[in-house]
Amino acid sequence: MNERQSLWTKDFILICLTSLFMFTSFYFLISTLPMYVTGVLKGSERNVGYIVGILTITAVLVRPISGYMLDTMGRKGVVVLALVAFVAVTFAYNLATSMLILFLLRAVHGFAWGFTSTGAGTIASDIVPAARRGEGMGYYGLAGTFAMAVGPVLSLYILDRYDFNTLFTTGAFISSLALLCVLGIKSFESNMDKPKTKIGLNSFLEPRVYSLSVVIFFVNLTYGGIVSFITLYAMELNVANAGIFFMVYGVSLLFVRPYAGKIFDKRGPNQIMSIGFVALSTSFFVLFMAKGYLMFVISAIILGIGFGIIQPTLQAMAINRVEPFRRGAVNGTIFTALDLGIGIGSILLGFVSNTLGLSYMYLICAFIVIIPMVVFFWKDAKMPSKQIS
Template sequence: MNQTEPLWTKDFVLLAFSNFFLFVGFQMLIPTLPLFVTERGGDQLAVGLVVSLFTVSALIVRPFAGKALDSVGRRPVLLVGLALFLLCVAGYYWMATVALVLGLRFVHGIGWGIATTTFGTIASDLIPAARRGEGMGYFGMFSSLAMALGPLVGLWLAQSFGFGWLFLISSVLTALAMLLSKPVKMAAPAGAGRRQPETKRSGLVEQKALFPSLLVLFLGVTYGGIVSFITLFGQEAGIGNVGLFFLFNALSLMLIRPVAGKLFDRKGHLWVLLPGGIVMAAGLLILSYSTTSFGLIAAAILFGSGFGAVQPSLQAWTIHRVSPERRGAANGTFFSAFDLGIGAGAMLLGAVAKAIGFALMYRCSVIVILLYLIIYLAYVIKERRRHSRLQPGSS
């Protein structure tokens, strides 16, 4: 494989910007939809359901989206996902009751699950195999930039011009994502025309993607604890502007992804997944002891750097492990595991925080990363022993 194969093709650039605009529109709603639900008379339970319903529906649909990508094709599945997403964003303003908002939020999660699984699969098609880690890193960098900009823009729009303008701009960005994706050349499903027996389970879940998906589930648990409780932790610790965590976390994600991707391509997954996990654990530990903005920023930089290195590398590793005709199912399996981790982390770590407080909860979440490291290192040792036994002349 030629390391100089072009990465920044017209199709890759269009897809990356299409994904960027979708993510900006999505990130604009993360800090503002809870405010919208509260304005409609919702309580804390309703605000919690805004997150959980969205996550559950995305989790449910991803395996089916992955199978459809491998059987129906990339373009029609992407169109369905983006259209659902657009209709839901545009429809929020007209939902007069909390129940209607939550119902639309469930459908919104379906559109998000389909669209993001498809974007990841198309990106893996377009990126040269020899540069997959680097390519997925750059592709994820656009999402990280959206993560940094979207919440700030969303809050500014909602507070300055109202929710009508918020939903309108988010809808326009989603429509722009659809337009930019239209000229992208998308591969036909590699398994098209092949009739091969498969069980219902093997069609929805790609078994070769299960181990990287298990590892990303652990990452999702810690990430769920951060996005769900960092604001409440800031109140407990007496830290004023916890928004600094999201800003520096997103900037770290954006900067580290291309570097870690190149390292993954040249040295292999061990050089990224092991140090990345250690850096994430250090970030969580520093976060748990933080009482000032300086500590919060240091924790954000470390956690963001570790997470930004590990998550896209795990996805690239997942794609490496499967055949082209199973990339859709592999991405569906991978993202479903991440969604499951976020949901489980919000629930389990929330129960821990209720019992011992948020600072100790983040200290406990370091254990989750330690489990990730132990399981990954056990896999590496097992694979090296198996490889050495297969070498000629080995005893």
Template sequence: MTNIEEKGKLWNKNFIITCLTYFLVACSFNLLMPTIPLFLSGELGVSPSKIGVVLSSYVAALLIIRPFSGYLVDVYARKPLLVLGISLFVLTFLGYYFAVSILFFIMLRFVHGLFWGLSTVSANTVAIDIIPASRRAEGIGYFGVNINIAMAIAPYIAVQIYDAYHFNALISSALFMGSLSIVTSLFIKVPHRKKLEKVPPISLDRFILVRAIPIFLNQLLLAFGWGTLVAYAVLYGKGIGIKNSGIFFLFLAGGIVFSRVTSGKLVDRGYLHQVMAVAILLISGGYVGFALVHDIYVYCIAAFLIGTGYGTLFPALQTIYINMAPASKRGTANSTYLTGFDLGIGTGMLMGAWLAGIFGFANMFLITGGLSFVALFIYWFNSRHVYEKGRIACP
């Protein structure tokens, strides 16, 4: 028997289709993320503090729907939920053609967040069902890179489309990519699961992975930074005189892709805690450089470091949650992991706008770097011990 056969084949047709589906739907969503602030400030004259409210309204919806999504994918068939979630998510883009007021934007983003939450929890859980257990961290890393690259590349493309063709062209582009994701999702073959004899009773541990709450709280500090980054990096770049500030996202994507070469394999080989520590250090250092040196070269280097840090962090952190849950609660584990980022990102968008209004964007990112450094101490002296005590030996 070959080594590959022993470990299980990762890159099969089913896994590739699942990755493609996730990439397409994530691209459609992230086309609007950096351009909504530009549209609101440039076309509607909305202040930064109110822009933060609009951006974070979808996060409020995510916080509501994520726990229920985890429960649904643990109890019911996962593929129908995935197709339904993506279809409703894509249809919601039509509403942006008619969004001309702040209130409408807030309501629309909230509805969009509900369907985005169901789609992402379903997609992550389906992927983990497909990935061989012996290559879980590696597989999660490659699967997760799809949304990370989408978060980086789509905003860059979005800025070019917005500058050349304006907001409606972006909506049409998002609709097109989203429609492709619906088509590809239909071809995913989900492994058969034994049907539950009865629906499990509703309880707290069906909605959140209780044993991982200390990890969850630590995660919020790191997710805060991602929220400030995706919302305000372009505005910050323009403010310090970088003409094509969308280039930040290309270097961010480069760092994310670079990190996937080894990080997942190192986690599978037992270096989880070392990988987490290095990831957080890179994130902290990147934010500090981003804030203190206003130069195009440092701007790009900081983007690469932050991308490498987050690209390393995402699969390692998700592996922690998955390894602390039995197979019957994978949906709950994924929901908890994603909710941690939702809450942290939403807080970053809201608090980031407030901090920038008082201290300026540079100091806002400096504070973000400090919070990330605090997260490293919490992880090393608390979270890693929580994981070692609560993990399941044979998930």
């Protein structure tokens, strides 16, 4: 009977729309804020690095705290307050007349982003039926994937025809739609039976998902090589528009995520994760071998298959491993690992590329994938994947 539980409820649709609007507003600034730093504020490329990096740092710092607050103070209230701050800081970019002001706004934006992204994912995991968690979290993740494709394109379209004030105001408006969607979700709390414990490290991080977090860290360490260097690699390969990589990658994710989630729900993680790890490693090997447009695009397709399988499966496994009142801590833990993986990967792989070149950097990424694969099949593959009571 559980297999037939409805997935597409009003609340699930609203939390997916929340993610879509929230991520779209976030991605509005990914490709345009560096232009604002160098073009309007006359900053340097080093300033761009500071402005981009501070958001990741503050988001990493706040995620464990956000998880604790989501579990102890209630999901909806925390997310609503965080989204109010998210909307306000996005609009406040209109007031960024100096590098210092922009730096402070990005720090606040990082705090709000840490709370909203962790909170929305936790609410989604509460809403999705346990028997369809892999499928449901796969669909939920598609909202962020679609936003990743739409956000930068829409922001550049606006900037080409209007100005930065219009861009920031539109971003604030889109994030306000996310706030409206959350307000429309039925008020519920899943932490009413939470046992009272002393505050400690385990209040903010969930030890039962540490091994999964290690897998997530190393998987996203390789993704740091994509987000930071794929544009430069496209130039080396004489690919005119590196955006085609992310577009193809996003389309691949759209097809793979729901399918992978259904397999996880029916058969468990081992078979589908084997395919995911092989696809991920293969995608980097294809990038290493690429000489032009064709293999560049093929690698994006295979990368989408790998990440489309691995990310939602690991998240569903992590949620299933704990009681409902610990889901906030779980999301805070795994999202912290995700952010750290991308951030540290960008730095470490930058050193590798400077020494060996970009192609060999991607070859090394293909071998790095072996680390999370070994950790997964050593620590996690034999553990129960169903929701604990």
